[in-house]
Amino acid sequence: MTYRFNAKKTRFNVSNICYASFLKKNSVNNSSVKDLVKYKKYPKKHFGQHFLKNKRVIYKIVQALENTYKPAASILEIGPGQGALTDYLLEKYSVTAVEIDADCVAFLNEKIAQAKILIASDDVQFLDYEDRVFQTKYSRLNIIAQDFLKYDLNACADFHNTYVVGNLPYNVGSKILEKLVYEPASCAVFMLQKEVAERVSGISYSRLGIFVQARYDVQKIIDVSSNDFAPKPKVESQVIKLTKHDRLNNVDLKKLDEYTRIIFANRRKKLTSLQKSYPVLVQKLLAHDIDLNLRAEDLKKEVYYVLAMN
Ligand code: SAM
Secondary structure, rough: OOOOOOOHHHOOOOOOOHHHHHHHHHHOHHHHHHHHHHHOOOOOHHHHEEEEEEEHHHHHHHHHHOEEEEEEEEEEEEOOOOOOOOHHOOOOOOOOEOOOOOOHHHHHHHHHHHHHHHHHHHHHOOOOOOHHHHHHHHHHHEEEEHHHHOOOOOOOOOOOHEEEEEEEHHHHHHHHHHHHOOOOOOOOEEEEEHHHHHHOOOOOOOOOHHHOOOOOOEEEEEEEEHEEOOOOOOOOOOEEEEEEEEOOOOOOOHHHHHHHHHHHHOOOOOOHHHHOOOHHHHHHHHHHHOOOOHHHHHHHHHHHHOOOOO
């Protein structure tokens, strides 16, 4: 597969006579092109909208997915926005994308409608194979207009065989990760705030990292500069890849969630401080010969897994 980084072709308003004629014939106006400009001007802060503009980064994300992609796996994108990443994914895969912002949904749905009109028109026969793939690829996109946090993953046929990808909104990145720990995907490639990514991979000690690593191996893919987004975020980013493992399937996630929350809420205090409020947990610690004079931040992640084992 060849990725197209040709500026002319990567823009939505492909300057192609067939495209122009089908727009005319089917009286689809070019409002989405205006919308694109409008969205670029007014990204919605509360939805964490920082749109990717560096194609090298997009390529790295798609490549990270592709390295372990198994035929028949499905692709689920979280927060497609204006389709910066979706555009490249669609060159090879069918994509289901969950987007919360009704304006982005309308924008992408228009692209889907236009691709379908082209497929149904006579013009499609004048396109060579590559152009046909390129100009009709949005017909392979299925948009779900919903908050991903409320999205029922059981609605995804065979979710365990799904690859999840996304340039995640910073405000809900951790919650999205937690959801995907309870319902693990086969693999996920995410752009996150660098500080959060380093917690997830364990570079910095954190509850989130311990929780995610109970179900996934975490690998850093690439650091991403804030200059690679529009608008520019205040923080740096990092792309990480999560690959599901089965080594800790006997760890009860609810218990792990509960114990890590309790212990991390008191991370600078000695474990003895938990005795009064959490006697059951303290009994467990003692049963595993854990010294109660330790502080939460001194406990290795393996201790949490042992405590939460069934
Ligand atoms: N994928 C696009 C890109 O890379 O340019 C957009 C990424 S932007 C950082 C995050 C996207 O997630 C936005 O389109 C935003 O509207 C969407 N979003 C925010 N919260 C969401 C949620 N809870 N569920 C689904 N989408 C969400």
